[in-house]
Amino acid sequence: MSKLVIVESPAKARTISGYLGKEYRVEASIGHIRDLPKPSDLPADMKKGPFAKFSVDVGHGFEPYYVVSPDKKKKVAELKKLLKNADELYLATDEDREGEAIAWHLLAALKPKVPVKRMVFHEITKEAINRALGATRELNRQLVDAQESRRILDRLVGYEVSPLLWRKVAPSLSAGRVQSVTTRLVVERERERMAFVPVSYWDVTAVFAKSETEFKARLTSVDKARVAVGKDFADTGRLGDKALREGVRVLGKTDAAQLAASLEGGTGTVTALERKPYRRRPAPPFTTSTLQQEASRKLRLSSRETMRIAQALYENGYITYMRTDSVNLSQQAVSAARTQIKEMYGSEFLPAKPRVYVTKSKGAQEAHEAIRPAGDHFRTPGEVKAKLQAGEFALYELIWKRTVASQMEDARGDTVSVKITVCPQGADSVSEAVFSAAGTVISFPGFICAYEEGRDNRRYEEKAQSHLPELDRGEILTVKGSTGEGHETAPPPRYTEASLVKTLEEKGIGRPSTYASTISTITDRGYVYRRGQALVPTWLAFAVTRLLEENLPELVDYDFTADMEHELDRIAAGEENRSEYLENFYHGSKGRKGLEGQVAQLGDIDARAVNTIEITPRINVRVGRYGPYLEEINAAGEENRRASVPGDIAPDELTGEKAEEILTAALQEDRILGKEPVHGYDIAVKDGRFGPYVSEVIPDDAVQLTPTGKVSKTKPKPRTASLFKTMNPQTVTLEDALKLLSLPRSLGESDGEQITVQNGRYGPYLKCGKESRSLESEEQIFTITKEEARELLKQPRVRGRAAARPPLAEFGTDPVSGKNVVLKDGRFGPYVTDGETNASVPRSEDINRLTTQRALELLAARRQKIAENGGVKKRRATKRSTGAKRSTGTKRKK
Structure with a gap:
């Protein structure tokens, strides 16, 4: 059978x-x-x-x-x-x-x-x-x-809305039911950062001593008024409503310095002492969402890379199914975890009863168990290390630790908080200052021995806890020193993949199983790019989001999108009819227009307004066909100056002052250098999409002659040439321009073949017949002699570099391959590599500011591209010879 x-x-x-x-x-x-x-x-x-x-x-x-x-x-x-x-x-x-x-x-x-x-x-x-x-x-x-229903919804939204983006923003854009809302989240956070007004404030830290033990405490109130900290300020730069109601006091530099000086050699009295038992429970086992978050925090993996590795672990029998909303563990899994806890950590780390976790995620129906090591007996990381690649092992170890820790005892200890009152001497504005400190002593680590959950970066981190000596209420302490410290309020932190996934899940947008592809889509479409682990929206994302907010607000409404997901859950549960739901969504229902009607009723959308983001009343960013640019408008409403927006400047960094600096530095108009001697055409230096260049300015009445001397129907084309990297468009001369326009430069014949020198896509080179050799610099184009060229051509062709150069920077070990990551300078520009995978550094990024996180992200993105191509590294396409004949085994039938 x-x-x-x-x-x-x-x-x-x-x-x-x-x-x-x-x-x-x-x-x-x-x-x-x-x-x-x-x-x-x-x-x-x-x-x-x-x-x-x-x-x-x-x-x-x-x-x-x-x-x-x-x-x-x-x-x-x-x-x-x-x-x-x-x-x-x-x-x-x-x-x-x-x-x-x-x-x-x-x-x-x-x-x-x-x-x-x-x-x-x-x-x-x-x-x-x-x-x-x-x-x-x-x-x-x-x-x-x-x-x-989900597939049809995505088709309806994409095919109705994407053409709108093509007409009003740019070609080849896409809109999506979840991707557009996700993009809006990232854009809204950047808007908050752009509107943010930084404020300076000061605090005071004092060092108190009891016998030989010293500890630090922070000033928390002066004269019964709480001292302001960063979270008390609104993004407008003013104190928030709650802080105003509480009468919070803002310390300036002078106040802080005076208060710190008045504490020297003084004493403080312990006026409040509170001791509380500390108990912390372990985090539940992984779901799809929490696995992506932790892998991002701890392993620096993107959501897409995490799911790719998890898929491989699942398919090879190492973990359970990796797309799940459930935190529940089967009886077999609980038994396996408890057995390993007793064997590896001891019976004191094993609770009397198994822990039971309840799924809090709304509509969690994708699967019936959390992500855990596979099998009725878990293989320890040590047992699988030799069988897995470095990235697979790191993720398996993370899953194993989280699963085992979830069934371990709580971490226990004591938390002590103390308040110390000081009466400063010589501080005119303060008669009483209260300092606070807190410390936690872990008496039993519990699950922390196996695993501790990571945290996203917070806007205002709590102060590190102090190690406190034994204290009693009323005890007198000596002030050993004090310092005032200035701070500046921080804008809302940008989303990382981890925090964005967390927000999407909290808002009920999309499904955890689709988060990786959603984030990859908005990145690949040019709506978002990565800076370190942060996700930064592009100006294109601003334009697309604005168009949808103003014209199809339901599609980017968070609650509406979450409700759509809830309706899909109802269809899966058999509580709603598929056709009826799609009918209401597309054609509409009583009192509500569907997507079809909403798109049909759209009037003439002002594309210029959609693609314009105001920086100052007279300077705007415009999203154009060839990228974003700055446009300055004069009093008459006409364009005064224009300049491209550098790709390495994030939207919140483009302040009015920065915009003015870019406009001033840009080449404002074509600068005429003089006339070329043959035809008398003007030679101008211009600013183009790919940088400054020189060009002939052909008059409208200019004509071109054919080889027979007749007037051609086509107008003459201007010669153009890019400036060398060392040339400044403001100082380049007519002589420089004529040299550039004369390229390629001929050095004469060698063995019957012309030797020419020119500047190519990948840098300067010389060519003789089929042979070519790279030059070391652009200036060599005009200085190399025929004899030097012939000597260079005699040398064997070297692909890449003749000798390996030392790396420009080192970034430590890659968590996926386990190999050292370095920055190198290659034939086609700088790139990062772990010896197995090479990833180019985008031209918009300064290699001197390249971080370890960014280097690892470039490698992860490159590996994903290779994986999507079936594991094949794509090579640059080469043109097939036009004379090549098509080889076929049989004649094509007509």
Whole structure:
């Protein structure tokens, strides 16, 4: 008896086949096999029918038209062939909505005539596979409906809204149900940073002593009034309403210095002492969202990289399914964790009863267990280290530690807080000052021995706790020293991937399983870029967000988007009809216009207004076809000056002063250097998209002669040449320009071939026939002699560099490969490498400011690109010879 088992990936197929008998044949569909085609790819007879716009019939129940993807036709044919020899079909795709939909599409495409069983499991171990074989079920059409509704929603939103962006902002842009809202979150945070007004404030720290023990305490109040700290100020630069009501006092530099000086040699009295028991519970096991957050904090992995590694760990049987909202652990998992705690840490670290965690996430229905090590017995990190790559091991170790720690005892201890009152001598403005300090003593570490949860950066971090001596109320302490310290309020911190994922989950936007692809999409589309771990929106994101906020506000409304997710959960639970929901969303319902009506009612959108962001009343940023630029308007409302916005300046850094500096430094208009001697054309230095260059200025009445002496119908084209990197557009001369325009420079013949010197895309080089050699500098183009060129051509061609140069900087160990990361200067510019993967540093980034975090992110992004290309590193395309003949085995039939 032959049984065909179909899973999604080859890795999963290999692992599962090892647990099944010879009668089972395990094959991979390699993801989805069917999808909605682009309308342009529809059959000719459907391009004018009800499916023409979306490949979905929005007039008849939102019926989708699916086709087998072109790259999956061969796979489907292969599966059909295997199915002919099978007695049973097991659809063993993932147990979430996406996996259920893949199984449904397989069923529709293969049309099996043998019994079909739906087989689900959340871990790939022998025990789990055997249990799954004995507990098969029917296909869950409700889960399919939910996934199908999500796919159709995304198609409707994308195809209705994206064309609007193409017309009013820029071509090739995209809008999405979740990506547009995510972009808005990042843009809104940047707006808050742009509106933020920094304020200076001061505090005082004193060193108190009891016998030989010293500790620090911070000033918290003067004359019964609390001293202001950073969080008391609003973004406007003023004290917040709560601080004003409480009568908070702001210390200036003079006040702080005077108070600090008046404390020297004085004493303080312990006026309040409070001791409380300290108890801290471990964090629950990982969900998809919390795994992405912790991997970002601790391993510096992007959400996409985290999910890629987790997928590999799952498919190879190391962890349970990695797309889940649940924090619940099975009885087998709890037993395995408790066994390892007792064996590795001791019985005192094991609670009397297992811990039970309850999922707080709204609508958590993706899977039934948290992410944990696979199996009824957990493999320790030491047992798997030799079998895993560095990145896989790091993530497995993180998951193992979190799972084991979640079943361990609480950390326990005592927290002591003390208040010390000082009466300054000689401080005219202060008669009483109160200092506070706190310290925690851990008497039993509990779960901290195994794992401690990371935290996102906070706007105002709490002061580090002090190690306090034994103190009593009324005790007199000596002031050993004091200092005043100035501070400046901080703007709201930018989102990191970890904090953005956390916010999306808290607001109920999208699903944790889609966060990685959402963040990757807004990055790849040019809406967001990374600076270290921070996510910075581009000016393009500002324009797109503004257009949607002003014209289609529902699509970027957080509550509306979260409600859409809730409705999809209701469809998955069988509580709502798929067609009715899509009908209300697109066509509308009583009292509410649907997406179709909202888009149809849009008037003429002012593209100039949408693409304009005000910096000052007279300076704006404009999002243009070739990128953002500054535009200064004079009193008459006309453009006065213009300059491109440098790519390394974040939106909140583009202040009025910075904008003025950029406009002043930019080349304001074409500078005429003089006339070239042959035709008398003016030579001008200009500022272009790729930097300054010189060009001939061809008059409108200029004519071009053909080789026979006749007047050509085409106008002469101006010669142009980029300035050398060492040239300044403000000081370049006519002589310099004529030299540049004369390139390529001929050095004469060598063995019947002309030797020429020129500046190319990748720098200066000389060429003789088919031979070429790179030059060391641009200036060499005009100084190298024929003899020097011939000597250089005699040397063997070297790809890259003749000798390895030392790295420009070192960044430590990469958490994925475990190898040292360095910055190097290559033929095509600076790049970071771990010896296995090379990642170019964008030209907009200053290599002198490149951080370790940024270097690791560049490598992670490069690895992802390689993975998406099937593990193949793409090479630069080369033009095929035009004379090459097409080789075919048979003649093409007409």
